[in-house]
Amino acid sequence: MNINRRRFITTLGIAAISSQIPSFVVQARTPNTIIKPPRLRLGDTVGLISPAGIVDSADVEQARQTFTALGLKVKLGSHILDNYGYLAGIDRDRAGDVNAMFADKSVKAIIAMRGGWGGNRILPLLNYNSIRANPKIIMGYSDITSLLLAINARSGLVTFHGPVATSTWNNFTLKYVKSILFDAQAVTMNDTLITQLTREIITPGKAKGKLVGGNLSVINSMLGSSYLPTWKDSILFVEDIGEDVYRVDRMLNQLKNAGILNQLSGFVFGQCTRCSTGDEPSLTLIQVLQEYIRPLNIPAWYGSMIGHIKDKFTLPIGIKVEIDANIGIIKMLEAAVS
Template structure:
C-alpha cells in the first residue's frame, strides 16, 4: 500500500472512531508517570528502533557522545544490525528496547537514529515492563512513534530531542545537561542571533494566534503522528499542547496531514499549538501551492487558541529537548513555553 493511501485510510478510520457510538479502541489514558532521574556516571542503552545506520563510525560517535556527557554506554544486542533499510528484524529491535527498560542498571534509553520503521515495533513492546521501570527515552523524528505509543499506553514522560548519531553541538549538549542532570524547570526560548544582519532573521518565531495556554505536551513529527491515526498508540489530545515538526514534506502534504488531525477531531480538543521547523518543506515546481502560512492560518486560526511557529524543534542542528507529557505553559505572543512541574521522580 502506498503511503498516501495508508494515510487516507487511517484518516477515515480515525474519523469513524470519533463518531457517536463508535467503539473505543484504547482504554482510559493512564496517569502521568515520571522517569527516574539521570545522573553522570549512570549507564545508558543505545538502541536502533528505526532505520539502519550506514556507517560504523556513526555508531562509534554516538557512544563517544554519551561518554563525553559523563555516561556509561551499553549497546543493544542488535543495534548495529540491518535488514533492508531497517536496523534488523522487528522482533530483534523491539527486544533491544524491552531489554533496556527491564535492565535495572540502565537509566536511560537513547535512540541511535530515526528514519523509518519504529511504528512496526509498537505491538511488540512490553508496556507493562516499561511502566514498571520508568526511565528516560530520548530521540526524535521517527521516534515519535515510540513517544506516542509509550505515553498512550503507560503515561510515561519521554523526551523529544537529538538522536545519538545526530548533532551534539554546544547548544544540544547544554540542553542535555540542563534537562537531565540539573533537572531545570526549563523555559524554551529560541536562541536568536543577528549575526551580520541589521535585524535577526534566523530562529524567529511567528504568532499565528496570540494568547497563553497550559497543558501537557503531545506530538512530534507530523508525518509519523498522523500515520498512527485510528490506532491505540495515539495519545489523548484533550486539553493538550500539540507540538509538531517535519522535514522534506511539500506543503500540500502538510495540508493533508493537518486535515487528518482535524477530521479525527484532534484539533478541536487541543489547548494550544507549537509548530517547530518544517525543514525543506518548500513547494516544488509546477502549478503552485498553498504556502505554509496559509495552511497554518486555515487550520489553527479558526480554533481561537494560542498558536505559534518557528520553535527550535525538529530537523535542525540546534534543537530543544522537549518532554512529551510534560506540563507546560505556552505564550504564543512571546514564542516561548516553559515547564510548570518537574518531569522526574523525586
C-alpha cells in the same frame, strides 16, 4: 516524512532477548497518571538502540565517544548494527532491544541512534507493563515519535523528544539535555533569544496543557491506532522534513477530520525543514497553518527550535506546560524527571 532524509553530521562526539516475543497484555492505567523517570547522573549507563533506520559501526563509535565525554557509560543493544532492507534488523529483534533495555537495571536512559522508518512496526511487540515497572528516560525524534507517544500513552511514562545519538550534540542542544534530564529543572524554552529564527504568530495568547507531539508525518501514520495519547486540552507540537506544502495541508486536514485539532489548547509548529511549495501553484506553509489553526482560536505559532535542525530543544511528552505565542515560549510547569 522522507525515509531517505539526510542525517545530521555529528560534531561533538554523543540486550539479548529470547527468539520469541509474546503478545503482551497491556495493563490499564489510571487516567491522567504520569510516571517520571529518575534523572541522569554522572557515571550512569545509557543504552543505545536502533529501533528504526540503519546505522554503521562509525556511527556507534562516534556516539560512544559523545556519551563518554558527557561522563556516561554506554551499553549497546544486541541488534544495534543489524540490517534488514531499510530497517535496522527484523521487527522482533528491534523490539527486543527496546524491551531488554527497559528491563536492564543497569541502564538508566535509552537513546535511539537515529530515526528513518520502522518504529510503528514494533509497537505491538513492546512490553508496556515492563516499561511501566522499570521507568527510565527514552529519547529521540523524527520516526522515534511513534515510540515516545506509544510508551507515554500505554505506560504513562514521560518520554523525551530530543536529540538522537547521531544528532549534533552542540552547546545549545546539551544545555537543554543537561538542565532537563540531569538537573531536573523546569525549563523555559524561549524562541525570542534565538536571533536567526524566523517566527510567525498564528494566534496570539497564552495557554496551559499537557505537552504532546513529534513528527507530523509519523503522528498521522498512527491515527486510528491505540498508541496515541489523549488530546483534550493538550499543547500539540509538530515538525517535519522534506514535505511539500500540499502534504502538510493534507496531514493537518487529517488531524482536523479526526477531531484532534479542536481538542487542543495550544499549537506549536517547530521547523518544517526543506519543505517547499514545489513547481506547481501552491499555498505557502503559513497560509496553510493559518487556515487550519487560526479558526481554533488557540495560542499558536510557527518557528521553534524543534525538528531536523542542529540546535534543538528537549521536550518532555506528558507533562504540563504553558506556552506564550506572543513571544514564543514553552514553559515547563514541573520537572520531567524525579
